[in-house]
Amino acid sequence: MSPTSAIAIKGGHLIDPGTGIDAPKDILLKDGRVAEVAAPGKLKQAAGAQILDAKGLVVAPGLIDIHVHLREPGQGYKETIATGTAAAAAGGFTAVAAMPNTIPVNDSPEITRWMQSPERGASVRVFPIGAATRGSKGETLNDFAALKAAGCVAVTDDGHPILKDSVMRDTLAAASRVGLSVIQHAEDTRMTVGASMNVGPVAFRLGLRGMPVEAESGLVERDIRLVQDLRSDKVHLHVAHTSTSKAIEAVRQARRNGLRVTCEVAPHHFLLTDEHVGHYDTHCKMNPPLRSAADRDAMLEAIMDGVVDAIATDHAPHASHEKEVEFERAPNGITGLETALGLCLAWLHREAKMPLGRVLSLLSAQPAAVLGLRGRGTLAVGSFADVIVFDPNVEWVYRAAEGKSKSRNTPFDGWTMLGKVRWTVSEGRVVYGN
Ligand code: DOR
Ligand code: ZN
Numbered sequence: 001m002s003p004t005s006a007i008a009i010k011g012g013h014l015i016d017p018g019t020g021i022d023a024p025k026d027i028l029l030k031d032g033r034v035a036e037v038a039a040p041g042k043l044k045q046a047a048g049a050q051i052l053d054a055k056g057l058v059v060a061p062g063l064i065d066i067h068v069h070l071r072e073p074g075q076g077y078k079e080t081i082a083t084g085t086a087a088a089a090a091g092g093f094t095a096v097a098a099m100p101n102t103i104p105v106n107d108s109p110e111i112t113r114w115m116q117s118p119e120r121g122a123s124v125r126v127f128p129i130g131a132a133t134r135g136s137k138g139e140t141l142n143d144f145a146a147l148k149a150a151g152c153v154a155v156t157d158d159g160h161p162i163l164k165d166s167v168m169r170d171t172l173a174a175a176s177r178v179g180l181s182v183i184q185h186a187e188d189t190r191m192t193v194g195a196s197m198n199v200g201p202v203a204f205r206l207g208l209r210g211m212p213v214e215a216e217s218g219l220v221e222r223d224i225r226l227v228q229d230l231r232s233d234k235v236h237l238h239v240a241h242t243s244t245s246k247a248i249e250a251v252r253q254a255r256r257n258g259l260r261v262t263c264e265v266a267p268h269h270f271l272l273t274d275e276h277v278g279h280y281d282t283h284c285k286m287n288p289p290l291r292s293a294a295d296r297d298a299m300l301e302a303i304m305d306g307v308v309d310a311i312a313t314d315h316a317p318h319a320s321h322e323k324e325v326e327f328e329r330a331p332n333g334i335t336g337l338e339t340a341l342g343l344c345l346a347w348l349h350r351e352a353k354m355p356l357g358r359v360l361s362l363l364s365a366q367p368a369a370v371l372g373l374r375g376r377g378t379l380a381v382g383s384f385a386d387v388i389v390f391d392p393n394v395e396w397v398y399r400a401a402e403g404k405s406k407s408r409n410t411p412f413d414g415w416t417m418l419g420k421v422r423w424t425v426s427e428g429r430v431v432y433g434n
Contacts, residue, residue: 006030007425008046009389012054016061017361018378027059029385032428037381052423052430054389058356061364061377062094062124062386062426063341067183067240067264067312069333070096072120073111074103079317079406082121084337087315087405089123089432091337092421094386095368095376096124096315099158100131107131107142109150116151123431124424125386127153127373129183132171136160141170145178153371156183158240159287159332161219163188169226176234181262181371183238184223186247187288191215196328198274198289206280208327211289217246224254224261238370239263241314243288245298252307262370264312267343268334268411270299276411280327283411286316287332303362304352310367313340317407335410338403342417345392350418356392385428394420 007029014025014037026043028036036043065088071079079087081098088096098115100106106115112128120126130147134140136157144155155175161184162168168184175182192211197203199210220239227237242248242263254261268286273296277284284290302308316333323330344363348354368377375383400413423433 006035006046006049007052007428007430008043008049009052009054009059009387011040012057012059012389014059014379015357015360016379017357017365018061019380022357027379027387029387029425029428032385034379034381034383034385037379052389056391057389057422058392059387059389060360061379062388062424063092063363064095064367064373064377065093065313065315065337065340066097066310066367066371068096068098068315068337069101069317070098070126071317072102073114078319081115081126083404083406084315084317085122085124085126087335087337087403089424089426090404090421091339092341092388092390092424093337094124094424094426095127095373097127097129097153097371100129100156101136101158105131105136107134107136109146112147112150112152124426127151127371129154129156131155132157132162132182133167138162138164138167141174144174144180148178148180152180153373154181154183154238156185156240158183158185161185161187161189163190165222165226168223169230172226172235172237173230176232176236181236181238183240184219185240186216186219186223188215188219196285197277198291200274200292202274202277206277213244213246213291213295216244216288217250220247220250224250224259227254227259227261228257233260236260236262241266241269241288241312243269243291243299244295248298248302248307255307262309263307264310265299265303265308266312266314267336267340270296270303271343271347272296272411281411282323282327282330283334283409285327285330285332286314286334300352303348304354308362309370311340311344311362312367313337317405318409319407323409333409335405335407338405339398339410339412339417341421342398342419343412346416346418385425387425388421389423390419390421392419396420
């Protein structure tokens, strides 16, 4: 279907946290944008539009995942931009922000543009995140203005956190001058050498070296001090995949002090603990690692009480042959794009009683706000025609083998999900469902 043809989504219940609408509405998408939102049966310009019957379904802004690894360039055997974004579309995501730990590292406008080229075959919008330093080596800053001009929406060295105070301070200052956020994977890697899971009784039982909580919280506290010292409201620090109560407390305090510090939490960190590693299950190996029950509960609490700005998956595909090795040798990471909505609806909405609108906000409007993605995460007239239509009541069992991602490395294989995506529309094109 051509992107210019119109789509009318009729008979659904529209929930748009951005505009506060939570009511039965019809919506018209035209030329890649939201053209009209009207009471049921009252669309004025819908003549000739393709009709999606959303009776009994929820219509909401397309989800936005601000932390994914799409593996291209360089590791197409794990995932490609085409397969990763197909997984995104199946999971209800219409935009993803792609981490720069590709091969080569995305530290240039050329790679940034390559990732966004139509030849990659992306089903949904890809927003590249540029490396903060050359080769993500933590030494020399990249040209942030050039990265931004090419399409980068933030900078980070992700899995290679910036340890040197001076480099991190310069990164925060330089990024703020061009209006980019700095994302930090908070891990003091001097404290995690040789560690493959969380420190604690499980690591002790398995004979594995553990990562202390302070490796995360210590770096978050250091980064917040740097933000404070810079004394500029243009400086924005975003803490990736927060996993410890101590780090969340530091973010909470920074916000009380009026600093622009935001954070995200991944579904696995509010659902699983290091006990799930069980008998060396490499599908429960990721970085940051699964933590104690107390930390897991703190993540859930922080999501409920509003300290957490966004749910992000840290979708990190790895091939089976890479995961089917000794625990310590297996790479970190699990997939997440196809399970996030179903897990959030089951556990945040149904179990923890978070209103549906808030769950959707954590997956759309709020992540859009974190990275300043204008015209995304809302269905206000004029915004991008990024929409999902889903049945909030259907339970289904996730089978990794049937997923769209190239990789199968998930601890949620066989889990029961709540809420089934019926259609995903990205910039006016149906990219999932028919
Ligand atoms: O679990 C993770 N996977 N953590 C990281 O820091 C990197 C990521 C990956 O790229 O696989
Ligand atoms: Zn990551």
